[in-house]
Amino acid sequence: MGESIIMEPxxxxxxxxxxxxxxxxxxFVFAPVVPIVGWxxxxxxxxxxxxNFFVGKPVVLDLSAVDLSPSAITHLxxxxxxxxxxxxxxxxxxxxxxxxxxxxxxxxxxxxxLQPPRPEKRDTKPxxxxxxxxxxxxxxxxxxxxxxxxxxxxxxxxxxxxxVAGGSIHVYGTLRGRAMAGVNGNPNARIYCQKIExxxxxxxxxxxxxxxxxxxxxxxxxxxxxxxxIMRITPLN
Amino acid sequence: MAKVLVVTSGKxxxxxxxxxxxxxxxxAQAGQKVVVVDFDVGLRNLDLVLGAERRVVxxxxxxxxxxxxxxxxxxxxxxxxxxxxxxxxxxxxxxALTDEGVGRIIDELRGSCDWILCDSPAGIERGAMLxxxxxxxxxxxxxxxxxxxxxxxxxxxxxxxxxxxxxKGERVEKHVLIARYDAARAARGEMLTIDDIxxxxxxxxxxxxxxxxxxxxxxxxxxxxxxxxxxxxxxRAYADATKRLLGETVPMLVPTERKGLMNLLRGxxxx
Numbered sequence: 001m002g003e004s005i006i007m008e009p010x011x012x013x014x015x016x017x018x019x020x021x022x023x024x025x026x027x028f029v030f031a032p033v034v035p036i037v038g039w040x041x042x043x044x045x046x047x048x049x050x051x052n053f054f055v056g057k058p059v060v061l062d063l064s065a066v067d068l069s070p071s072a073i074t075h076l077x078x079x080x081x082x083x084x085x086x087x088x089x090x091x092x093x094x095x096x097x098x099x100x101x102x103x104x105x106x107x108x109x110x111x112x113x114l115q116p117p118r119p120e121k122r123d124t125k126p127x128x129x130x131x132x133x134x135x136x137x138x139x140x141x142x143x144x145x146x147x148x149x150x151x152x153x154x155x156x157x158x159x160x161x162x163x164v165a166g167g168s169i170h171v172y173g174t175l176r177g178r179a180m181a182g183v184n185g186n187p188n189a190r191i192y193c194q195k196i197e198x199x200x201x202x203x204x205x206x207x208x209x210x211x212x213x214x215x216x217x218x219x220x221x222x223x224x225x226x227x228x229x230i231m232r233i234t235p236l237n
Numbered sequence: 238m239a240k241v242l243v244v245t246s247g248k249x250x251x252x253x254x255x256x257x258x259x260x261x262x263x264x265a266q267a268g269q270k271v272v273v274v275d276f277d278v279g280l281r282n283l284d285l286v287l288g289a290e291r292r293v294v295x296x297x298x299x300x301x302x303x304x305x306x307x308x309x310x311x312x313x314x315x316x317x318x319x320x321x322x323x324x325x326x327x328x329x330x331x332x333a334l335t336d337e338g339v340g341r342i343i344d345e346l347r348g349s350c351d352w353i354l355c356d357s358p359a360g361i362e363r364g365a366m367l368x369x370x371x372x373x374x375x376x377x378x379x380x381x382x383x384x385x386x387x388x389x390x391x392x393x394x395x396x397x398x399x400x401x402x403x404x405k406g407e408r409v410e411k412h413v414l415i416a417r418y419d420a421a422r423a424a425r426g427e428m429l430t431i432d433d434i435x436x437x438x439x440x441x442x443x444x445x446x447x448x449x450x451x452x453x454x455x456x457x458x459x460x461x462x463x464x465x466x467x468x469x470x471x472x473r474a475y476a477d478a479t480k481r482l483l484g485e486t487v488p489m490l491v492p493t494e495r496k497g498l499m500n501l502l503r504g505x506x507x508x
Binding site: 137139141160 | 388395
């Protein structure tokens with residue numbers, strides 16, 4: 001008996017069947033009108049009121065009310081995308097006007113009701129104020145930046161050192177360097193020290209240098225506060 | 238285990254090399270095994286001040302680069318058998334000095350001596366940073382005048398941030414050495430007072446070394462002042478500072494104008 005040759009029937013690779021399904025989505029429709037520039041200004045005004053509303057939301061451009069050349073359509077789509085709005089599709093134009101670089105042509109859209117964008121409530125909670133404590137002197141060349149609140153130094157601040165604080169600055173020692181308080185727009189911040197020999201004092205951006213410091217106050221305990229635009233440095237006792 | 242001590246200042250010309258040589262010699266005389274290392278690449282002076290300039294074969298950079306072994310580069314002092322010098326290179330570039338190279342050398346030295354004195358160059362650049370990098374203690378040499386004090390303050394800030402110890406959260410023990418103190422000018426109010434200096438630097442005082450012709454004479458003959466003229470005011474001040482470094486309590490003498498007459502003006506205990 002001869003060897004039987006067993007031949008396996010050739011196995012065709014199983015094919016993934018692509019099932020085509022239908023789904024409908026709701027998109028915002030932007031319908032520009034002439035003049036386009038004016039219409040874009042309206043869009044900007046809406047964005048200013050609710051800056052985050054259109055981020056991530058599909059938008060369709062309905063160009064039936066305007067008659068734009070292919071290059072004008074490209075330009076308009078670019079203008080919209082520059083405003084961080086992604087255009088999902090275009091409707092109301094002839095297919096020949098749209099080339100492959102533009103969003104696809106959509107047809108068969110149906111009107112439906114939508115919630116208009118509400119102006120977003122600004123986050124009005126004030127930031128958390130904390131404070132920084134340094135228990136050794138601040139040496140020349142060191143720069144302490146603490147925008148979240150007050151800075152207290154248990155020691156002196158050397159000439160050539162600087163303290164930048166969002167709140168007030170308290171120096172239990174001699175202040176010889178630069179002290180800049182209230183840097184985040186806090187004009188009520190103050191600067192206190194046991195001996196004032198500062199190179200520069202600033203509160204909320206308004207500054208005064210050592211030159212302008214009253215000679216009688218030098219090397220004495222002092223506090224500095226802002227009175228309008230004027231720096232008032234007074235003895236602390 | 239050796240103590241690594243950096244002699245630094247920020248400002249140039251205040252007396253770092255003089256102090257390194259004087260105190261290195263004083264420590265060796267007290268029986269400690271001392272290696273002094275010159276970190277001033279390109280502007281070396283420690284070999285001159287110690288009188289070893291004619292015996293330099295290999296230097297610190299040669300050892301970092303692996304061209305020479307450490308024992309080949311170390312120069313023993315002819316007068317004090319406990320004192321060794323590792324000279325700097327005069328011809329090479331500072332960039333040849335690397336962090337790991339210096340670390341290796343310090344580790345190798347730690348096992349075989351009691352004190353490693355690092356003579357720092359002036360400034361706050363690479364040479365000065367590497368001299369202080371592995372320090373356990375620091376002597377900040379200051380002259381009693383404003384620019385020197387401000388520069389010393391800067392260096393103190395760096396000792397607390399740029400050293401290996403600071404990075405590990407440990408402290409480098411710091412001492413201020415006031416050098417070139419001129420009693421006459423201090424009396425006339427032309428120089429900062431001791432109290433002013435200590436108030437600004439907020440660091441314990443190790444000693445006050447007066448301005449002295451003996452220091453100049455000593456470096457001209459290539460001998461540390463503590464060896465060359467041990468009875469001079471400067472030498473005795475250095476000797477006292479060395480004793481304090483070793484933990485002894487020695488009353489602080491403020492040098493006065495009148496030569497040879499030391500007034501005990503205040504008994505200031507070095508903290």
